[in-house]
Amino acid sequence: SDITTSQVWTVDNTYHVIADVNVQALLVIEPGTVVQFASGKSMSVNNGGTLISVGTPNSPVIYTSDSATPGYNDYYCPIYIEETASVSTKVAYSYIEYAYAGIVVLDKRLDTSIENNCFYNNVYGIVEQGIEHTDISNNLIFASYYSGIEVFLESTTGHADSNSHILIENNTCDYYQDCGITxxxxxxxxxxGLVVLVNNIVxxxxxxxxxxxxxxxYAFVLNTGYYGNANNKNWEFDETDPVIETEFPYRERY
Structure with a gap:
């Protein structure tokens, strides 16, 4: 059911989302808490609601499928942040797997970046669309079927604004993906609008x-690390100090 009064989801419970949920009050999810989703379901933040999904490096908030044999697109989206969500919504140190889209942000600039999260086996990792955007920093996005990060500078209704801007920095988009960052x-x-891409690895x-x-x-592209892509970029746009690796660059893989 929808969340219309303040709640705390605690680590000593596993939460099963069997119908779409709208967060319209304060929802705090404790580090280490597991949230499972039934097929096709999602959790949206709207109507002034605030989601605080903040784990720790050793105890992330976990969003996953309730299937016994999970795979891509088992459910729709665990964190769907709408334009009417509170700017205080925060997502950090969360682990998201087996969704169609790990995080969606629609025309909203939150007070804090989408940061320090891990994504595994989603169709898309992070999707943003609209005139306003939330910065995306320090995320590991692994095996996204289509794109690790997908940003649309135009809104769903076709509006655009030259004041639009987003910073995408220090993210790693790796393995089994059509594109790392689109x-x-x-x-x-x-x-x-302005897109700044700094210190990302694809x-x-x-x-x-x-x-x-x-x-x-307007795209400023700095210090991108490339390894093993069919093509490093889709056309010869200007960039500063790219690093092209020919040998496996990771200490270990996920």
């Missing part, structure tokens, strides 16, 4: 490590 521009150059993509598409944007 950013979609806007059709009118007067509405082009590796073993079937199509492109970095994929900047669909029109106009």
């Amino acid at each position: 950013v979609h521009g806007v059709p009118d150059s007067n509405d082009a 590796s073993e993509s079937y199509q492109y490590g970095l994929n900047l598409v669909d029109g106009y944007m």
Whole structure:
């Protein structure tokens, strides 16, 4: 059922989401708590609601499928942040697996970045769409079927704004993905927003490590690490100090 009064989900319980949930009050999820989702279900934050999903490096909040044999797209989205969500919503040190989309942010700039999370076997890792964007920092996104990070600078209704901006930094998008990071521009150059991509690693993509598409944007690309992609980028845009590795760059793989 929808959450309309403040709640705390505690580590000594496992929470089973068997119908779509709207968070419309304060929901705090303790480190180490496990939240399981039935097929096709999701949890949305809207109508002034605040989600605090903050674990620790050794005890993340865990979002997963309730299937005995989980796989890609078992459920829709565990953290779907709508435009009407509170800017105090925070997602850090959370572990998300087997969803269609790990985190979706629609036209919202939160007070804190989406940061220090781990994503495994989702169709998309992080998706953002709209004029306002929340920065994306220090996430490990592994085996996303289509894209580790997918950002649309235009809203779902086709609006764009030259004041739009997003920082995408210090993320690793690795393995079994069409593209590591995809950013979609806007059709009118007067509405082009700013995308800053700094210190990201994109590796073993079937199509492109970095994929900047669909029109106009101002993109600053610095210090990208590339390894094992079919193509490191989808066209020869300018970038500063790329690092192209030819040998396996990780101490160990997930």
